[in-house]
Amino acid sequence: MSNSARFDRGHTDDLMSFLAASPSPYHAVANAAERLEKAGFRQVAETDAWDGEAGGKYVIRGGALIAWYVPVGATPATPYRIVGAHTDSPNLRVKPHPDTHSGGWRQVAVEIYGGTLLNTWLDRDLGLSGRLTLSDGSHRLVNIDRPLLRVPQLAVHLDRSVNADGLKLDKQRHMTPVWGLGEVHEGDLISFVADEADVPADEVRGWDLMVHSVEPPAYLGRDHELVAGPRMDNLLSVHAGTAALAAAATGGATLPCIPVLAAFDHEENGSQSDTGAEGPLLGTVLERSVFARGGSYEDRARALAGTICLSSDTGHAVHPNYSERHEPGHHPMPNGGPILKVNVNQRYATDGTGRAIFADACERAGVPWQSFVSHNSMPCGTTIGPITAARHGITTVDIGVAILSMHSARELCGADDPHMLANALTTFLEG
Incomplete structure (x- = not known):
């Protein structure tokens, strides 16, 4: 059997x-x-x-x-x-001052949590989740479970040796997700997250936020004998x-x-x-x-x-x-x-x-x-x-x-x- x-x-x-x-x-x-x-x-x-x-x-x-x-x-x-x-x-977690930018791109500053395989976070549709700490000491869970962020990989045309020599990622320079274009203002990200959580932004005193892949778990294999997630x-x-x-x-x-x-x-x-x-x-x-x-x-x-x-x-x-x-x-x-x-x-x-x-x-x-x-x-x-x-x-x-x-x-x-x-x-x- x-x-x-x-x-x-x-x-x-x-x-x-x-x-x-x-x-x-x-x-x-x-x-x-x-x-x-x-x-x-x-x-x-x-x-x-x-x-x-x-x-x-x-x-x-x-x-x-x-x-x-x-x-x-x-x-x-x-x-x-x-x-x-x-x-x-293991994942990528939002830094205390998350709003950053480079070359006209709006980005989110993240810190590497645990021993994650960095390359697996590249070119994925990423959401944002965790908790907000409010001025009264309470917490509000937040889960933005839709494509919001992305860590883009460098095109092979700009890194011709990547397949021969292997991908080399700098945790500080290469793992910062993008989430839009244009000017960056301090407080943009947290105001956005507070709005998603239906709380006033001025009530947010702290946060523990992290990115996650929005691709759902799925059965895999000829007979569905495996699960990916x-x-x-x-x-x-x-x-x-x-x-x-x-x-x-x-x-x-x-x-x-x-x-x-x-x-x-x-x-x-x-x-x-x-x-x-x-x-x-x-x-x-x-x-x-x-x-x-x-x-x-x-x-x-x-x-x-x-x-x-x-x-x-x-x-x-x-x-x-x-x-x-x-x-x-x-x-x-x-x-x-x-x-x-x-x-x-x-x-x-x-x-x-x-x-x-x-x-x-x-x-x-x-x-x-x-x-x-x-x-x-x-x-x-x-x-x-x-x-x-x-x-x-x-x-x-x-x-x-x-x-x-x-x-x-x-x-x-x-x-x-x-x-x-x-x-x-x-x-x-x-x-």
């Missing part, structure tokens, strides 16, 4: 809608929260006192979301089962984790653990922020949940000692045109199931115990799984996994879905892998 016959493409359809509706981390957490609300979760404010009642709760801080479900009968020492992910993706690293895992937590909560009355989704911001630039995995947010939420249920420091220590985290992030599928860049004995393939990510130098947190935990979850979910390890001559990337393990002292396993074109403006995965990942995460969260 093929994977397509076994796994529901409805999940992948919903993922594609989620990707299209989540051009920024702020939109991603808002959309995840909306899905959790439909599953009976409720938002709690960090500034309020928390109760220890059973049920689903979540906290939003900026581009991060922590959600958890307390089953009936949970004690202060009940351990957590955590799915970790991140909401940010933006921000799969790592909204694919955020979406799967949200679906898994909602599913676990549906039958959560008898859960032996407290399932958690931790979706952090700023993974792509090191996680060092108040909304990143290296910040205190997750630890504070877990600790407050223990104390809200009448627990002590001893109960907190017991709960964390029994806690397990699956850090879910995308990994590399074997590239058909560069297979020599991959470890010969480990060639993850799309639609082969989620991957277990291993690095003995602790760029990934997985060990033998973690392998057993992941294999058990996949077996009980009825999904295949694969192993990923880097070629010895290729530096290995990292994730929130080692940070989570070290900061909180909890067993952590790095997993994910194999994709091509990681950190491109548009990535590629197997159409069945998202649902397989969600099934494995659901089984894991159910304990």
Whole structure:
């Protein structure tokens, strides 16, 4: 039986809608929260006192979301089962003084965020999204999801050696998008964005804006066995984790653990922020949940000692045109199931115990799984996994879905892998 016959493409359809509706981390957490609300979760404010009642709760801080479900009968020492992910993706972000120009062109000054593949942003129709901060301290989401910007590539006639010598891009000089012609005035861009968000421009005090490709996700291939789309690293895992937590909560009355989704911001630039995995947010939420249920420091220590985290992030599928860049004995393939990510130098947190935990979850979910390890001559990337393990002292396993074109403006995965990942995460969260 093929994977397509076994796994529901409805999940992948919903993922594609989620990707299209989540051009920024702020939109991603808002959309995840909306899905959790439909599953009976409720938002709690960090500034309020928390109760220890059973049920689903979540906290939003900026581009991060922590959600958890307390089953009936949970004690202060009940351990957590955590799915970790991140909401940010490499892209181009608007600078504090965005209005610039050159040669009669109106342009937008941008800063490079994360380790993006610069060439993938060239000659694309780009929109603008993020949030505005208003004078009263509130935020307004904005999503201009239509062709607005473009980073034009130099014509081959003016760079005759580009195909022989390769494209060389200067981050400062060559990555500035154009968005029109004519004179430039300070405040033009923000006035335009404020008007799009239906707020007075003089009410805008700050902004966190970024560009995104307006091309929608799409099935690809003869049999539609692949999906192409933006921000799969790592909204694919955020979406799967949200679906898994909602599913676990549906039958959560008898859960032996407290399932958690931790979706952090700023993974792509090191996680060092108040909304990143290296910040205190997750630890504070877990600790407050223990104390809200009448627990002590001893109960907190017991709960964390029994806690397990699956850090879910995308990994590399074997590239058909560069297979020599991959470890010969480990060639993850799309639609082969989620991957277990291993690095003995602790760029990934997985060990033998973690392998057993992941294999058990996949077996009980009825999904295949694969192993990923880097070629010895290729530096290995990292994730929130080692940070989570070290900061909180909890067993952590790095997993994910194999994709091509990681950190491109548009990535590629197997159409069945998202649902397989969600099934494995659901089984894991159910304990």
